[in-house]
Amino acid sequence: MPTVLGAKFEDLVAIGLRVLISEDPNLELVAEGVAMESVEAEIERHRPDVALLNFGTLGSPGRVLQLHRAHPATRIVVLANRPTAAECNQMLSFGATACLSKETEARDVVNALHLASRGMHLLPRSAAAGGVLGAGVQGAELLTPREAQVLELLQDGATNAEIAHELSIGIETVRTHARHIYRKLGIGSRRELTRLARQDPIVVDGERRPVGG
DSSP: OOEEEEEOOOHHHHHHHHHHHHHOTTOEEEEEEEOGGGHHHHHHHHOOSEEEEEGGGOSSTHHHHHHHHHOTTSEEEEEESSOOHHHHHHHHHTTOSEEEETTSOHHHHHHHHHHHHTTOOEEEHHHHHTSOOTTOOSSOOEEOHHHHHHHHHHHTTOOHHHHHHHHTOOHHHHHHHHHHHHHHHTOSSGGGGGGGGTSOOEEEOOOSSOTTO
């Protein structure tokens, strides 16, 4: 089960994140409301799979690089207010696994935490639309929330039948989702999914309502 450490966010966002993570039986919130100056010590203490950071309290983008170098096993997800392509590019180049807008839809934040815990690099739609990013994304097609769920199960090695049972959908629907995922990610098979942790970011559908809304 992926463990998550949350930095300090604005009250409304913090409440929304706490509810989202606590309601997901497959995520564990090991710490929340951690002040930026205490994040490194708390990561050392809890060894979380994912550290959820607030772009507005970083102080300097170089802080992400410092944390990544000190704790490479902890994936860093940065939430920002409508991040630009340049900001997201900088976060990923400094070692963040994902950079998302605080306006990302709630269920997509949860999907992003699961995918980030597996090393998948993610960006919000607004950043991908803003231009060419360091990893080469420009106008990339979006993964829907359901496709993100299917992708996660595919990475876990689940069969089509197991995915259908887990998500309460038909096997043909699973196959359709898988075809769409492979096409959008530019791959041809399950074996090629392993390269995604090292290469192109995935653009997550969302930004319909704020996390704290």
